[in-house]
Amino acid sequence: MDDTPPPSSTRGPAPPGARIKGRGAASNPEGRFESIRHQAEDDGWSHALLDEERPRPRTEVTEERARSVISRNDSPDIDFSQAINPYRGCEHGCIYCxxxxxxxxxxxxxxxxxxxxxxxxxxxxxxxxxxxxxPGYVVSPINIGSNTDPYQPVEKRWRLTRAALELLAECHHPCTLVTKNALVERDLDILVPMARERLVQVFVSVNSLDNRLAAKLEPRASAPHRRIQAIRALADAGVPVGVLVAPIIPALNDRDMEAVLAQAFAAGARCAGYTTLRLPHELKALFREWLVLHAPQRADHVMSLVQQMNGGLDYDSNFATRMRGQGVFAELLRRRFELACRKHGFGRARELQLDASRFVPPRRPSPQGELF
Structure with a gap:
């Protein structure tokens, strides 16, 4: 009988208690549109393997040909109307994403x-x-990284974010960047000239200063102290930079809010924002599974507070409350955040006014190339 464990690509939940080093999720449940469900059963063989001996799924990148890349939204709780995302999926593996x-x-x-x-x-x-x-394009700042991180590890090889920045700089188009990876420092040669023309603002997401917690919550993102260093590098180079304390997870990382803001301000961040945990669709079960594996003693308490901030539910999609929550604990977070921001002199997250008046439409791609 072959007792080799199943391949890492097998669908269905991982064996009970199976943590995968370097990954946020511990299982691979079907999406909400699938009509077939798989159920894994523990036959006892999995427990004979140590965590470091378990097969680790490798990152696979498939190239796709996009038909359009600019997405638009009119959500009242989002500050930008245009966004681009070079990648689908994110190797950072943040369990809360x-x-x-x-x-x-x-x-x-x-x-x-x-x-x-x-x-x-x-x-x-x-x-x-x-x-x-x-011809009918209307200029407004484009956000890069609204869905998945534009500087996730695969960007080192694919360089799609850098190519987009080069184009935006060429036609003087304003943009904002959101990332939790210090790889953003690589593109300072593009960002610095754009900053001089008020064409760019960067936001670095830091939700904890606890390296051990971050390694479990967001296993392949840059470590918290490295992100603070990235804020310093951007600020020292003259690039406007802000910090996003996001997401705040009650009874897990909320204790670090003030410390994150203090260190980010000392590093040069001059605007700040925050959001609370959001658990839409399949994310509810994935996050609960993560809590059982990584924080079993406080799992019930965390979810109790999450539900208190969402009207008794794991998630409330109401535009008025989905980003900050509601209730007593949400109000406490809001007051703590505002007090810390006043103490350090932070501005609001989208305070900088980017300049859209310099935009020059790029030349349309042509099979004839360019003669001049």
């Missing part, structure tokens, strides 16, 4: 698939150029 359920549209799991089976839009810059060159 509200974008995980979007992988279901690809017939992939919001669990391990989201952080291991990535899609890279190989023609990203080409399609972006075509969209910016359209």
């Amino acid at each position: 509200y974008a995980r359920p979007s992988h279901s549209y690809l017939n992939l799991s919001p669990g391990l698939d989201f952080e291991t089976k990535l899609r890279a839009k190989g023609n990203f810059a080409e399609v972006l150029r075509a969209e910016l060159a359209r």
